[in-house]
Structures are given as C-alpha cells and as structure tokens.
Amino acid sequence: MKEAQTSTFSYEIGEVSKVELTKSTFVNGDDIADSVKLTNAKGIDVTNEYTVEVSSTSAKVTTIAGTVAGATENEVAYVQVTVKDAGGNTVKQSDAIKVTLAPTAVSSVANFGLGDDVNTVTGFKTALKDGDLV
Incomplete structure (x- = not known):
C-alpha cells in the first residue's frame, strides 16, 4: 500500500489587463455587470476573482450592477467598468464602452x-x- 502524499499548489491571478463586455445590447432588466469579462496579461479569464461596478452616461442604467430600466426605444449610452479586488480597492477602470439600451431583445x-x-x-x-x- 502506498503512503498518502500531499502537495501544495499555489497560483497567482495576475493583474487585470483587459476589461470587455461579452455583448453590446442590453434590454430592460439586464445587468451589464453580468456581461463583463476580465482577463489578465496571459489572456486567462479572471472575472470571478474581482467585483465590478458599472457607471454610465445614461440615467437608464440605474445601479452599480448596470441594471437597465426604462428603455422605451433603442438608445446609445457609454459605460465605464470599475474593477475592484476583494478588499474593495479599485484595480482598473475601463475606457468608455459604447452600448445600446433597448426595450426588448431582437x-x-x-x-x-x-x-x-x-x-x-x-x-x-x-x-x-x-x-x-x-
């Protein structure tokens, strides 16, 4: 019978290198934050390691999750994604990202x-x- 062995595996997440959205059109009830994808310099998805807050030029983006509400026609808006670590410290902010807010999905x-x-x-x-x- 073999002896049980243990080993330790550690890894480093790496800094957020890229902030992007997986879609560009959002309808009433959508949370833009649900479509944020964060990758490190090696292209590895690190989205689950951070929290994000969404701010916008449009009053129809109503929460820090980027919840869309009150869109009655297609409207262009710009959002900025702020990435925060577990301690709540801002580690990255996106440039302005152009999105479309719509009343219903096409x-x-x-x-x-x-x-x-x-x-x-x-x-x-x-x-x-x-x-x-x-």
Whole structure:
C-alpha cells in the first residue's frame, strides 16, 4: 500500500489587463455587470476573482450592477467598468464602452420550414401560399 502524499499548489491571478463586455445590447432588466469579462496579461479569464461596478452616461442604467430600466426605444449610452479586488480597492477602470439600451431583445428566425420539404425556398413559398406558416 502506498503512503498518502500531499502537495501544495499555489497560483497567482495576475493583474487585470483587459476589461470587455461579452455583448453590446442590453434590454430592460439586464445587468451589464453580468456581461463583463476580465482577463489578465496571459489572456486567462479572471472575472470571478474581482467585483465590478458599472457607471454610465445614461440615467437608464440605474445601479452599480448596470441594471437597465426604462428603455422605451433603442438608445446609445457609454459605460465605464470599475474593477475592484476583494478588499474593495479599485484595480482598473475601463475606457468608455459604447452600448445600446433597448426595450426588448431582437431575435431572428432563419432556415425554417414546414412539411416534408423544409430546407428549400420552394418549400417555404409553397407553405406561405397554402397558409401553412404559424
């Protein structure tokens, strides 16, 4: 039987090198902070090691989490992300990041069809003509 062994593994997070958003359009109820991605100089995601606060030029960004509220039409705004360590010290601030605030999300549907012939334009046109679209 082998003896149990233990070892210690330590790592260094590294300073935040890059602050970015994973999307650029936010709708009512979205927290912009949920889309912040932080990476160190080696490109390693360190988002979970820090907290972020969002400030904006728009009054429709209502909390430090960057909660969007009151958007009734698409509007361009600029946000700044402040990155803080576990002690609450500011370690990095982003430049102005352009975002769009919108009342609802835009979605699109592509390459759909009904019936047996679902992957052709002809099949779609036939379904449209016959009133088979839902």
